[in-house]
Amino acid sequence: LLWFGISVPMVFMGSYFGFKKEAIENPVRTNSIPRQIPAQVWYMQAIPSIIMGGVLPFGAVFVELFFVLSSIWQHRFYYLFGFLFMVLLILVLTCAEIAIVMCYFHLCSEDYRWWWRAFFTSGSSAFYLCIYCCYYFFTRTRSSHFVAGLTFVGYTVILSYTFFVLTGFIGFIACFVFIRKIYGSVHID
16 A cells, blocks of 8 residues: 555656656767776776775774664664764765765776776775674674574675665765766867
């Protein structure tokens, strides 16, 4: 009943407004033949830059993550929701900034493949979150039951994947707006 009453009308309303909206236009004309990308130094290649990009967003939340995990797994009360909101804003800012900076560095070195790299750069902080959750499990929970460990691993995978999608989305949208802004200001006479 809830699905038919809310979700189905929202789908049709969203598709109606989506089809009425104009398509996104590129700010400049692009060439259909891709340019050759010059050789990159080791830290500007995909894997090292993605791994480096996840450190700062994780660093913005790891202290608060301890309190959140303690409230979930050790039955402690969590009262600092205002502070958690501030940490969320810092996370959003950090994800956007690191994705834009790394994207700018790649564009300066003539590497135009930024779409997935922007997503993975800020989304890689979920890898560090998963490692921290494993560290938390082995040092803080003191649980020797297989089912408890399996439950922890299951929730950690869900939390890490959600964090990956959230931070990756923030990084991609920030890069998308940044690229449209810098290429929209280019005037070719």
